[in-house]
Ligand code: URP
Ligand code: ZN
């Protein structure tokens with residue numbers, strides 16, 4: 048009998064804790080041995096000499112096929128996960144959005160229907176509650192037991208936002224049952240005030256989206272959510288921190304010993320408000336919430352990522368074609384919010400994070416994979432290279448140089464916000480549960496290969 052199905056040979060293995068030379072033996076979708084000179088004449092040999100062998104990327108913040116502002120995000124679970132795979136990501140956790148009147152069970156079922164049989168990599172599903180009542184609250188324990196331990200609430204967006212009262216009820220209930228609550232932190236009323244004012248003044252171009260949501264709008268909501276979590280005695284995770292105003296709230300809370308965690312995204316580290324000043328309607332490419340910030344935030348945000356103020360980098364991948372963005376041609380408030388990013392997360396973080404001397408290879412693995420697995424209940428099945436873990440691996444070539452073009456990407460959208468950026472270091476081979484699913488920028492996997500991950504209790508890190 049064959050000892051291994053495949054062996055990844057002679058790579059430099061990088062985990063959240065170590066760097067060492069070795070081989071990885073894979074059998075039945077799992078890593079079964081790590082060592083030197085592993086042999087099996089019948090096994091498929093994957094040569095990794097001179098390359099980094101790292102845990103496959105985990106992106107815990109995507110919006111495949113998300114309904115927004117009368118349209119839908121243009122990547123579905125098939126196209127979006129193909130793009131993720133080609134970019135070195137082997138797991139996503141996507142946000143299911145509760146429609147008015149739907150139960151959480153129904154919401155999860157709707158998202159499973161989108162994902163099951165379509166995704167090419169494994170996936171978990173967060174429950175994004177928009178319509179809370181006592182019955183929904185009572186569903187939370189069951190949903191956690193069924194593998195949906197993470198919940199999100201919007202503090203802004205008409206039709207989806209919840210009150211502070213609902214936030215507190217959710218924080219408590221989720222925590223009591225072993226789950227984790229996240230928030231999209233922006234102050235709804237301040238945004239409404241600025242949006243109305245700008246519109247009345249005829250300031251309707253895409254850049255005013257950013258003007259309507261200044262940094263303090265985010266910092267205030269993040270600080271308030273943290274205080275509510277303190278009052279409830281619960282942990283809290285804050286998604287897509289874009290600026291010092293919000294990240295400093297997390298820092299202060301963590302330094303005082305509170306279990307507050309969060310993420311940032313590549314766009315807040317390498318893009319800025321200046322992008323909104325691009326000519327014509329080009330600024331619409333960057334309309335997302337929170338918006339891109341002044342560059343002066345970059346050093347703080349890189350440091351926040353390096354020093355564990357925020358624990359990971361997610362993409363908030365939520366693409367819309369320019370035709371869809373044109374829903375807001377006359378008024379920024381109607382531009383669907385979101386931008387693509389799932390395919391470039393690993394390369395951007397390597398180039399500008401490791402290459403930019405912002406952190407080392409261990410931190411790279413922590414923020415792109417291990418910490419997401421820990422926080423969102425998938426560790427050590429996912430997020431590490433260890434005997435017994437799923438063989439979700441990326442072979443990363445630190446020498447590949449590329450200039451980003453839309454054409455090289457697989458995302459189902461007609462632009463990339465990163466067009467023209469220089470990259471040094473790119474994923475070469477992506478392996479999902481032992482199977483090579485992408486190689487040299489080409490997808491080699493199959494539709495429906497991805498499995499739903501029944502996630503466990505979150506870890507506070
Ligand atoms: O602009 C964004 N971020 N769109 C996706 C929905 C969200 O708020 O995460
Ligand atoms: Zn959000």
Ligand code: ZN
Pocket residue numbers: 108109110363365
């Ligand atoms: Zn999002």
